[in-house]
Amino acid sequence: MSCLIFFCGLVVYATYAGCDPMALGKIKKKDEIITYYVMDKLSLIPGLPGLFVAAIIGAALSTLSSFINSCVALLWKDACLKFDIFKNTSQFYATLINKILSLVVGAVLIGLAIIASNTKHLMELGLICANSLNGPLLGLFLIGFFLPNCNLKGICTGIVGSTVDAQLV
Numbered sequence: 001m002s003c004l005i006f007f008c009g010l011v012v013y014a015t016y017a018g019c020d021p022m023a024l025g026k027i028k029k030k031d032e033i034i035t036y037y038v039m040d041k042l043s044l045i046p047g048l049p050g051l052f053v054a055a056i057i058g059a060a061l062s063t064l065s066s067f068i069n070s071c072v073a074l075l076w077k078d079a080c081l082k083f084d085i086f087k088n089t090s091q092f093y094a095t096l097i098n099k100i101l102s103l104v105v106g107a108v109l110i111g112l113a114i115i116a117s118n119t120k121h122l123m124e125l126g127l128i129c130a131n132s133l134n135g136p137l138l139g140l141f142l143i144g145f146f147l148p149n150c151n152l153k154g155i156c157t158g159i160v161g162s163t164v165d166a167q168l169v
Helices: 002-016 032-039 048-082 090-118 122-146 152-168
Strands: none
Touching: 002 032, 032 048, 048 090, 122 152
């Protein structure tokens, strides 16, 4: 998939090497270049640009639904079934709870997409979030390795404190 995306970018770059559609005002964001290329070069065949957009949206929705289903399955198996109240539920209530979890996970993803659409540097935001969590995890690993007599209260306090500190800096 990465090679396919790379070659798509290479074809678009080779096509528009002499004239930049963004500088000409034909597109407003760099993300629109592939759809502009499809409309510019493949609009000779009626229906092909629509088929292209439908294929991209279908692939994105398929991936998203698989992601939501896997998140809900993990939440149900690893989080919910740890509690006694969920262990003895009937199949009907388990299905209902999973549907509610799907709704919640979907709403969280929509909220994250809205936040991501309003940021200018999404990659930088992702790296900041990942690194602010990787530091405390490294600290947890080092504490477990070098100081095995630490208690859970101190470890949790340190993780929360360092995560909050990383977000404030």
